[in-house]
Amino acid sequence: MTDKNSKKTLKLCNTLSRGKQKFEPINPPEVGIYECGPTVYWYQHVGNLRRYIFGDILTRILKYNNYNVKRVMNVTDVGHLTSDDDTGDDKIEIAAKKEKKKAKDIAEFYLKKFKEDFEKLNILDPDTWCKATEHIKEMIELIKILEEKGYTYETSDGIYFDTSKIEKYGELTNLDSEDMEAGKRVDMKEKKNKTDFALWKFSEEKGKRQQEWDPKDFGAEWKIGYPGWHIECSAMSSKYLGKQYDIHTGGEDNAPIHHNNEIAQSEAAFCVRPWVKYWLHSAFLTSGNKKVSKSEGGLFTVEELEKKGFDPLSFRYFVLNGHYRKQLAFSIDTLKQAQNTYKRLKNKLREIEDDGEENKEYLDKFEEAINNDLNTPKALAILWDLLRDDQAKGKLKTVKIMDKVFGLNLDEEEIKIPKDVEELAEKREIERKDGNYEEADKIREKIKNLGFYVNDTPEGPKIKKYENE
Ligand code: AMP
Ligand code: ZN
Numbered sequence: 192m193t194d195k196n197s198k199k200t201l202k203l204c205n206t207l208s209r210g211k212q213k214f215e216p217i218n219p220p221e222v223g224i225y226e227c228g229p230t231v232y233w234y235q236h237v238g239n240l241r242r243y244i245f246g247d248i249l250t251r252i253l254k255y256n257n258y259n260v261k262r263v264m265n266v267t268d269v270g271h272l273t274s275d276d277d278t279g280d281d282k283i284e285i286a287a288k289k290e291k292k293k294a295k296d297i298a299e300f301y302l303k304k305f306k307e308d309f310e311k312l313n314i315l316d317p318d319t320w321c322k323a324t325e326h327i328k329e330m331i332e333l334i335k336i337l338e339e340k341g342y343t344y345e346t347s348d349g350i351y352f353d354t355s356k357i358e359k360y361g362e363l364t365n366l367d368s369e370d371m372e373a374g375k376r377v378d379m380k381e382k383k384n385k386t387d388f389a390l391w392k393f394s395e396e397k398g399k400r401q402q403e404w405d406p407k408d409f410g411a412e413w414k415i416g417y418p419g420w421h422i423e424c425s426a427m428s429s430k431y432l433g434k435q436y437d438i439h440t441g442g443e444d445n446a447p448i449h450h451n452n453e454i455a456q457s458e459a460a461f462c463v464r465p466w467v468k469y470w471l472h473s474a475f476l477t478s479g480n481k482k483v484s485k486s487e488g489g490l491f492t493v494e495e496l497e498k499k500g501f502d503p504l505s506f507r508y509f510v511l512n513g514h515y516r517k518q519l520a521f522s523i524d525t526l527k528q529a530q531n532t533y534k535r536l537k538n539k540l541r542e543i544e545d546d547g548e549e550n551k552e553y554l555d556k557f558e559e560a561i562n563n564d565l566n567t568p569k570a571l572a573i574l575w576d577l578l579r580d581d582q583a584k585g586k587l588k589t590v591k592i593m594d595k596v597f598g599l600n601l602d603e604e605e606i607k608i609p610k611d612v613e614e615l616a617e618k619r620e621i622e623r624k625d626g627n628y629e630e631a632d633k634i635r636e637k638i639k640n641l642g643f644y645v646n647d648t649p650e651g652p653k654i655k656k657y658e659n660e
Contacts, residue, residue: 199555201256201562203438204516206446206470207363211564216437217468220258223436224250225428225467226317227445228264230271231301232286235308236490237506237521238476242442244507245473245515245565247314249440251596252561263431264317268298268324269402270392271420275448277349277389281417287401294401298322308493311503313598321427323418324402329426330418331409334390336460338411343390346381350391350413355384357455363470364447388452389419421452425460434461436468443472473515478522499523504599505530511567511597533599534658539578540590540601541644541655548585549592553577557593570596608654612643616654619645 201214216222226246229235235243246262253260273279287294309316323330334350337343342356354360379385393416394403406413428436434457441450450470457466493503509529513519553573560569574593577583594601619634635645644657 199558199562201252202564203469203471204564205468206472207465207467209365212469214469216258217435222253222258222260222438223432224253224260224262224438224440225424225432225436226262226264227424227439227441227449228266228320229301229305230267230282231298231305232271232282233301234492234494235301235305236492237496238490239442240308240312240493240506241476241510241519242473243309243314244312244510245471246440247312247598248511248515248565248567248596249438249471250315251598252565255558255561255596261319261432262315262317263319263321263428265423265427266298266302266320266322267420267423268302268322269294270323270418270423275420277392277419281400281402283402284400295324298324308503311493311497312507313504313600315598319431321431323423323427326423326427326430327404327418328409329430330422331391331404331406331411333422333426333429333456333460334418335411337390337456340459342456342459344383345413347393348380348395349389349393349416349419351382351387352390352452352456352459353383354386354388354455357459360386360455361447361451363451363454386451388421388448390422390456392416392419421449422456424449424453425457429457429461435463435466438469438471439467440471440473443474446470446472471515474518476510476521477518478520496526501526501530502533505533508533508536508599511571511599514568515565531660534660536575536578536599537601537603538644538657538660540587541603541657542646543578543587544646544648544653545587546584548588550577550583550585550589553580553583553589554592561596567597603656608643609641612638612641612654615641616645616652620652623647 202211203214204210205212224246226243229239250260250262268283269281271282273282273285283294283297286297290297308314334343337352338350342353343350344353345351391406391413393414394400397403397415400417403415403417405415428439439450454466458464493506496503496506506526506529509521509526510519512529553576556573557570560566560573563569570593574590577586577589591602615634615638619631619638622634623631638645638654639657639659642657642659644655646653646655
């Protein structure tokens with residue numbers, strides 16, 4: 192943790208207070224983070240993944256600041272309907288029907304893919320993964336508390352939260368109920384207020400859905416059904432992080448409905464305010480000025496990017512070049528540019544020898560940038576300034592420290608050099624010693640084409656990995 196008066200004090204932009212705020216956790220040095228995770232009915236696209244890279248950077252920056260981070264991520268494997276306001280069908284059930292598979296297998300398959308993406312993109316694993324279907328009991332218990340306190344009512348299709356019973360609904364996004372209606376026609380059905388939302392949905396017909404539960408098994412009297420989407424996040428985050436915790440993250444689209452609903456039900460049930468101290472939201476990845484989504488096109492998965500010849504970490508580099516609260520325009524061309532710059536960065540580092548020093552001046556600037564609401568574009572610019580500074584010492588060690596936050600695998604382990612490359616390097620050394628520099632350069636090019644680089648050092652030639660830019 193840094194000195195409170197220092198320029199390097201961590202500041203975060205809190206959606207709840209609508210401004211940049213000094214980060215002061217409830218119980219330092221412990222920090223609890225809950226991240227709204229994926230709905231596992233399909234592959235995650237680059238837009239979704241930008242949101243998770245943001246959560247990863249936040250976690251790494253907190254760790255860099257010596258906090259003990261406990262990060263929890265949920266996995267939505269039931270109850271997320273095609274529309275966020277309780278209409279449409281359950282996304283997992285639709286996928287199961289379409290792919291003629293069990294809902295459980297659909298969820299498991301796409302969760303596995305998601306975890307593979309995490310690994311490829313160097314996103315740290317959360318300390319706890321929690322699936323909605325494994326927390327039905329906790330959700331029902333929470334709804335029962337709300338019922339006992341008089342916050343719920345029953346309609347023909349479920350148990351709903353009555354938002355008129357709380358003082359300030361929609362505080363996170365500053366919405367009053369008229370705003371909620373603006374530009375959007377909400378089908379009220381039997382809801383008392385337009386902003387009311389489902390806590391428990393009844394199955395239309397018993398046995399029609401693959402995933403349904405009888406609340407009687409958990410001591411509640413409602414009809415057989417499944418949980419609404421929002422209740423899982425309140426139930427699971429309180430289970431793993433307590434009834435009040437530090438940070439909750441999501442994409443910008445989560446704030447108006449999902450997060451306002453999470454706040455309403457949690458503050459009503461737990462009698463705490465604010466339920467979560469800091470709310471952080473990342474902006475969309477756009478394609479041709481539109482949000483990247485299945486319906487709008489411009490959707491790529493990590494696997495598709497790999498098939499196009501991209502290293503997934505070049506997408507990470509691309510994302511870090513934008514500030515998380517600003518929309519970022521994605522295209523294959525801009526990704527290509529990012530990939531080239533990323534390769535150039537790695538090659539440049541391979542040419543540098545470790546002088547064992549650390550550069551405090553550049554590290555200070557770097558820390559100031561990352562602690563100023565996670566300014567990764569500025570932090571990357573500082574890294575490049577350091578590499579371009581001919582007078583600067585400690586380049587290699589300093590970049591390795593910075594990479595704890597960037598997570599770009601800039602700190603490469605010693606790699607195995609193939610025999611043919613080693614032989615060429617020996618041949619080149621003989622030519623060089625004999626003064627045949629032209630021939631030596633030709634061999635160096637050959638080595639480069641094989642993906643390696645020969646660096647002449649006072650202790651003799653050293654071979655490192657090289658990527659064609
Ligand atoms: P889902 O799996 O559909 O629940 O979405 C997972 C996360 O991705 C949500 O937190 C969304 O806010 C986020 N998301 C969806 N589309 C985009 C996008 N184009 N850019 C950034 N984040 C997105
Ligand atoms: Zn959530």
